[in-house]
Amino acid sequence: MLKVECLGNRELLKLKKTAFMASSTISSETVLRCYDWATEMRNQGECVVSGFSSKLEQDVLHFLLKGCQPIILVLARRMYRNIPDELKWASLKA
Numbered sequence: 001m002l003k004v005e006c007l008g009n010r011e012l013l014k015l016k017k018t019a020f021m022a023s024s025t026i027s028s029e030t031v032l033r034c035y036d037w038a039t040e041m042r043n044q045g046e047c048v049v050s051g052f053s054s055k056l057e058q059d060v061l062h063f064l065l066k067g068c069q070p071i072i073l074v075l076a077r078r079m080y081r082n083i084p085d086e087l088k089w090a091s092l093k094a
Contacts, residue, residue, distance in 0.1 A: 012070045015047045022056040034060060042067035049074060 018041065022034065038060040041048055049072035052061040064071055 009070075012047060012072055015070060017047045017049045017072065020048055020050040020057065020060055022054050022060070024054045024056075026056055031056060031059075035063060038063035042069055045069040047072065051075070 020038075026034075034056055038048075042064050045068070047070040048060075048064055050057050050060070051074050052058055061071070061073075
């Protein structure tokens with residue numbers, strides 16, 4: 001049986017969300033467009049959901065964490081034992 005865990009604000013699940021997924025191999029031109037997109041999403045306060053596991057997804061998360069918009073992090077395996085410091089700081093800004 002699949003066990004679903006949630007940590008954080010469950011109300012975010014009710015928001016309109018945009019999912020972001022990226023391959024581990026991507027052209028440099030596309031990378032720059034993704035950075036611009038992430039900045040735009042941050043500036044507009046749009047909710048973004050992703051696993052943030054590939055290098056590009058992690059870069060996008062870095063851009064998003066500079067803002068105050070909602071972010072939903074979907075973990076593929078299991079819940080964190082210890083929340084990473086950059087994510088702790090992000091939850092304090094909200």
